[in-house]
Amino acid sequence: MPAQVGDQAGKIRARVRSFLPTIRLVALQSAAMARYVEIAHELACRVRSGELAAQTELPGVREYARVLGTTSSTVVRAYRYLADGAVITIADRRRARVAAEGVIAAARLLEPGRVFRLAGSDDPALGVLLGRLGPAVTPVGARGSFPGLRAVIRGEADGAVIHLCHRDGVYNEAFVRAVLARDDPHLIHLWRREQGLIVPAGNPRGLASAAGIGGLQVARRELGAGTRVLLDQLLLAEGIAPDAVAGPVLPSHMEVAFAVALGIADVGLGVRAGLADLGLEFVPLRWEPYEIALGRESLGAARPLLDALRDPALHQAITALGGYDLTRTGMVRPVDVDRPSAE
Incomplete structure (x- = not known):
């Protein structure tokens, strides 16, 4: 193999290696994002079915993260996602609770485009x-x-x-x-x-x-x-x-x-x-x-x-x-x- 070609191939391999940490980080971030949405949807399904009734208190963030085998930040994002959709309410220094009209909000969150x-x-x-x-x-x-x-x-x-x-x-x-x-x-x-x-x-x-x-x-x-x-x-x-x-x-x-x-x-x-x-x-x-x-x-x-x-x-x-x-x-x-x- 000519030296010029070998040098070019080496540069390409080095460039690819330089991107690997970023690729791994993006993959981890995507997985974390998918996990918090997954957790939120699981809870929304339980609210819609009536398993979690209005005013039911949800587990604490650390406790629920330990049960699910995930990070506290992931559970926080899941709760915030549900709160933004009016499925649950979050008050300062109090645990999250299912909202009064949580069943309606949960159903809408799970099927946003349904006529x-x-x-x-x-x-x-x-x-x-x-x-x-x-x-x-x-x-x-x-x-x-x-x-x-x-x-x-x-x-x-x-x-x-x-x-x-x-x-x-x-x-x-x-x-x-x-x-x-x-x-x-x-x-x-x-x-x-x-x-x-x-x-x-x-x-x-x-x-x-x-x-x-x-x-x-x-x-x-x-x-x-x-x-x-x-x-x-x-x-x-x-x-x-x-x-x-x-x-x-x-x-x-x-x-x-x-x-x-x-x-x-x-x-x-x-x-x-x-x-x-x-x-x-x-x-x-x-x-x-x-x-x-x-x-x-x-x-x-x-x-x-x-x-x-x-x-x-x-x-x-x-x-x-x-x-x-x-x-x-x-x-x-x-x-x-x-x-x-x-x-």
Whole structure:
């Protein structure tokens, strides 16, 4: 081998050797980074599953590092990663704890790009909410509480908006237990809304309840809609067979109001929102909770929706519609699957 070639090869080997400490350092740093994310994700999975409940105290940094066979700095980075994602809280001189809404934050951390597919009931205020969410929440399937629950059962939706009054007088919970018992069911409270009779200006027939609508043309929602269920319940309570009532069957609250405004129907059952612009009057009958039924695994995907529900501007826009109570908006509660409905 010529001397010139040998010298060049030697220089290349020396240059490669000079980079080896840096390469080893980068490899170690990458491994440490991967380990802290791995630890954080393991803890997030335990929070999402319910194994680590809200306010559960996490092990001390040194203790946990010893158990895991890693460094304290790696555990500190894992805890900070979880705290930045709102899964845990870290207070000075106190151990880390699972945050109050840690299960939601954990699910979002584990599936950051997941779109929440929402099926179910129709509502003017829901349209306002969805208009502010963009692609993070996508409406799917047919409208109505029953179709919404059916979409969740089939895996076509992550959550269903419902307003169904059980014969025991409790809204929604029994139906959520029936559909999502194996999925650790939860309810997200959107708002309470006012349902009542939609009548022409001046209420010419003097209607005060469902008792007076027998023999009239009644604008009704389609079968499977929660408002149709409510109408049938009100009619039965007055001794009127729902099948004996005539009138158009329509797919939204807006169209029910339009039917009365156009003179196609004498009366309709629906929400108060937006009636003043149509020159109609409203006979209040009931306030009802309007909620999203979903399983624990879908709580993370619902996080953008929950964040939007805290926006004061949204509250103002919905309140302006009329007929809404947002006192408990955004509250999330688990549904006890072992609690039977009262007879």
